[in-house]
Amino acid sequence: CCxxxxxxxxxxxxxxxxxxxxVHERMQAExxxxxxxxxxxxxxLSYFLNQSLGAMGSPHRCVASDADFRPAPRQRLGxxxxxxxxxxxxxxxxxxxxxxxxxxxxxxxMPMDMDWSADFRATPTLKEYILVGEADFGACGNLDTxxxxxxxxxxxxxxxxxxxxxxxxxxxxxxGNSVTVSFRRDAALDLFD
Numbered sequence: 001c002c003x004x005x006x007x008x009x010x011x012x013x014x015x016x017x018x019x020x021x022x023v024h025e026r027m028q029a030e031x032x033x034x035x036x037x038x039x040x041x042x043x044x045l046s047y048f049l050n051q052s053l054g055a056m057g058s059p060h061r062c063v064a065s066d067a068d069f070r071p072a073p074r075q076r077l078g079x080x081x082x083x084x085x086x087x088x089x090x091x092x093x094x095x096x097x098x099x100x101x102x103x104x105x106x107x108x109x110m111p112m113d114m115d116w117s118a119d120f121r122a123t124p125t126l127k128e129y130i131l132v133g134e135a136d137f138g139a140c141g142n143l144d145t146x147x148x149x150x151x152x153x154x155x156x157x158x159x160x161x162x163x164x165x166x167x168x169x170x171x172x173x174x175x176g177n178s179v180t181v182s183f184r185r186d187a188a189l190d191l192f193d
Contacts, residue, residue, distance in 0.1 A: 011048055018161045019180070020052035023130075026104065027060045030127045033103025038093045038116060040064035043086030045108050045132075063100060067092035093119050101125040108132035115142040117183070121150060128184045130158075135179050147181065156182045 023035065037046045046064035053060055066088050091099060093116045104127060105120050120129040133140030135147045149155045162179040 011044060015161060016048045016052050020049055020056060020058065022158065022161060023049065023062070023104065023106075024053060024056060024058040024060055026128060027058075030103055032060070033125065033127070034100045035060060035062040035104045035106065036096050036100045036102040037062050037064045037106040037108070038066070038096050039107055039110060040066045040088050041109075043088035045106065046088075047086040049106075062106060063089060063096075065089040065091040065093075065096035067095070097123045097126075103127045105129040106132070110141040110146060112139060113142055115145045117141070117146050120183075121153060121185075126185065128182055131181045131183070133178055135181055150183075152186050153183045154186055156184065158182055 027033065040046055043064035046062040050061050064087060067090060097119060103125055107116065110116060110133060120126055141147065158180040
């Protein structure tokens, strides 16, 4: 069961490679900066994203962070450290944003009824945040705020990435429920200019 293992999204190579290409393109267009994944759980998304970025020759890397460092027993199985765990900084959302001052934030499967997007938008260095998960019906984040469009930010559903996503309930008859959505700071509100 997904709740036992902490796995809600199955990270396909196709999804990871397209996410890496998107992240690289956006970071190049914005002149670089730091990338942080918040609520990273096991750190698998950042780990495989970084592998793909490296394989394409991109200089950009993502730092995984998560304050609730008590994942399900099998969730931490990985390949990048001596203890078998992917690297994850033990920081909550606000601490990760303050420490890294990112240009881009990734967040996959934000906990239900929580909303960190206001913290993202309040980060002066942030150009874009990307949400992955069940959107617009409350299974990830807060139905009223997480997936909403706010003044100064443009929402873009990233269909080319979403079509390669596979989540916990997908099946032959019920598929495509996890999506990837970008929220980009409008140029008029760009705090770097």
